[in-house]
Amino acid sequence: MITKNQAKYIQSLGQKKLRDAEQVFIAEGPKLVNELLQADKCNVIQVYALDEWTNTVKTNAEIVRITPGELQKISQLTTPHQVLAIVKKIQWNDPPSIKETVSLVLDDIQDPGNMGTIIRLADWFAIKNIFCSMGCADIYNPKVVQASMGSITRVRVEYTELVSFLNKNKDLRIYATVLNGRDVTKMEKLTEGFIMIGNESKGINNQLLNLANVQITIPGKGKAESLNAAVATGIILSHLVV
Amino acid sequence: MITKNQAKYIQSLGQKKLRDAEQVFIAEGPKLVNELLQADKCNVIQVYALDEWTNTVKTNAEIVRITPGELQKISQLTTPHQVLAIVKKIQWNDPPSIKETVSLVLDDIQDPGNMGTIIRLADWFAIKNIFCSMGCADIYNPKVVQASMGSITRVRVEYTELVSFLNKNKDLRIYATVLNGRDVTKMEKLTEGFIMIGNESKGINNQLLNLANVQITIPGKGKAESLNAAVATGIILSHLVV
Numbered sequence: 001m002i003t004k005n006q007a008k009y010i011q012s013l014g015q016k017k018l019r020d021a022e023q024v025f026i027a028e029g030p031k032l033v034n035e036l037l038q039a040d041k042c043n044v045i046q047v048y049a050l051d052e053w054t055n056t057v058k059t060n061a062e063i064v065r066i067t068p069g070e071l072q073k074i075s076q077l078t079t080p081h082q083v084l085a086i087v088k089k090i091q092w093n094d095p096p097s098i099k100e101t102v103s104l105v106l107d108d109i110q111d112p113g114n115m116g117t118i119i120r121l122a123d124w125f126a127i128k129n130i131f132c133s134m135g136c137a138d139i140y141n142p143k144v145v146q147a148s149m150g151s152i153t154r155v156r157v158e159y160t161e162l163v164s165f166l167n168k169n170k171d172l173r174i175y176a177t178v179l180n181g182r183d184v185t186k187m188e189k190l191t192e193g194f195i196m197i198g199n200e201s202k203g204i205n206n207q208l209l210n211l212a213n214v215q216i217t218i219p220g221k222g223k224a225e226s227l228n229a230a231v232a233t234g235i236i237l238s239h240l241v242v
Numbered sequence: 243m244i245t246k247n248q249a250k251y252i253q254s255l256g257q258k259k260l261r262d263a264e265q266v267f268i269a270e271g272p273k274l275v276n277e278l279l280q281a282d283k284c285n286v287i288q289v290y291a292l293d294e295w296t297n298t299v300k301t302n303a304e305i306v307r308i309t310p311g312e313l314q315k316i317s318q319l320t321t322p323h324q325v326l327a328i329v330k331k332i333q334w335n336d337p338p339s340i341k342e343t344v345s346l347v348l349d350d351i352q353d354p355g356n357m358g359t360i361i362r363l364a365d366w367f368a369i370k371n372i373f374c375s376m377g378c379a380d381i382y383n384p385k386v387v388q389a390s391m392g393s394i395t396r397v398r399v400e401y402t403e404l405v406s407f408l409n410k411n412k413d414l415r416i417y418a419t420v421l422n423g424r425d426v427t428k429m430e431k432l433t434e435g436f437i438m439i440g441n442e443s444k445g446i447n448n449q450l451l452n453l454a455n456v457q458i459t460i461p462g463k464g465k466a467e468s469l470n471a472a473v474a475t476g477i478i479l480s481h482l483v484v
Contacts, residue, residue: 222368
């Protein structure tokens with residue numbers, strides 16, 4: 001049973017402003033919620049679930065048993081799926097370590113699906129850090145959380161003013177993904193540096209591009225004008241990361 | 243000015259059944275519509291457009307001038323964008339040529355965004371043919387059309403019963419993307435054959451998998467359980483296609 005105020009509170013967490021104020025986010029579905037319940041970095045505050053989920057899971061988190069109708073009301077998904085959890089934003093204690101590792105730098109990736117997919121594939125390739133411009137989609141946007149499939153607990157995502165961040169770390173090389181750079185399929189694997197990916201329609205802004213040491217490109221003999229940003233990130237990582 | 247019947251007709255084309263009956267589809271936005279107007283394979287039947295579009299384009303297609311309010315009413319997009327066209331489904335005359343070329347085979351790719359992205363990246367890598375199981379998203383679904391960005395005019399997409407199709411073409415090798423096959427980054431480039439991609443959550447069904455000559459995998463040292471289907475397709479193509 002869910003109260004009107006609880007329902008209102010959960011719905012409000014669709015908005016970034018309120019997620020930021022409360023320092024929490026929403027996760028849905030048994031697969032994702034079960035993964036978050038088991039993750040080290042994760043603090044699940046409250047779970048709203050149908051009996052079919054509650055009866056199969058052992059957890060110390062507080063569970064509110066709800067009906068399918070109630071779940072429908074609080075869910076952000078078109079097809080709600082058994083369980084919704086309110087989760088504390090992930091806390092990373094030490095400053096991110098960027099030496100002897102490859103990090104991603106995202107300039108205004110705005111589509112939440114792309115953002116979630118990029119976090120997931122960073123996790124696949126064991127990338128530890130993603131540095132995002134302030135114009136990137138919020139990782140705690142429900143669509144990003146769903147698309148990232150639990151990878152947000154393993155990949156550290158930081159929002160920062162990228163020009164000054166990169167200027168402070170000039171000892172590391174910056175590889176910028178563009179349409180007419182070096183053929184990425186012919187490059188050596190990287191052991192350190194930043195791989196920079198640009199906005200879905202505008203690419204990388206000039207101020208950031210000027211900071212790049214190497215411009216890289218995915219060769220293609222066809223006629224498509226561009227590749228989806230998440231697909232491009234996946235291809236680049238598969239060629240440059242060990 | 244748009245009549246009530248025209249509006250109703252256009253809205254109905256969101257449904258596959260009616261697109262199939264009429265043999266047409268909808269495309270929206272200046273970039274896509276302009277590309278379709280110029281494409282060889284494409285027959286744009288009617289265009290509904292705001293003056294800001296009409297005043298910048300030369301075309302023989304029939305244009306109905308409409309208001310932003312009318313466009314809002316007929317558009318399938320959250321943010322309608324100047325122009326909507328009704329386009330004849332693309333006709334390919336000769337049977338698809340699969341010799342001396344690499345083709346994609348998709349088993350139940352259900353997400354329209356993934357489907358559109360895969361068509362676009364097939365176009366990037368100059369893949370000419372995609373063979374889809376009957377359970378794949380319809381390429382004329384408005385979301386697929388938008389995500390493919392005009393690549394549907396250059397990449398031939400056929401829906402067919404895959405098991406019998408592949409059995410008929412046993413002289414070509416089949417490379418199936420799985421989670422524990424040969425490392426795709428260490429393989430030679432292909433000049434001929436089928437690259438098979440499975441459903442977003444279930445992967446490739448067993449009957450199809452049994453037909454594969456080689457099972458291939460994208461290596462990753464991280465902890466994500468899987469990669470997005472479109473991202474996986476992009477990575478595979480970037481390693482296997484010249």
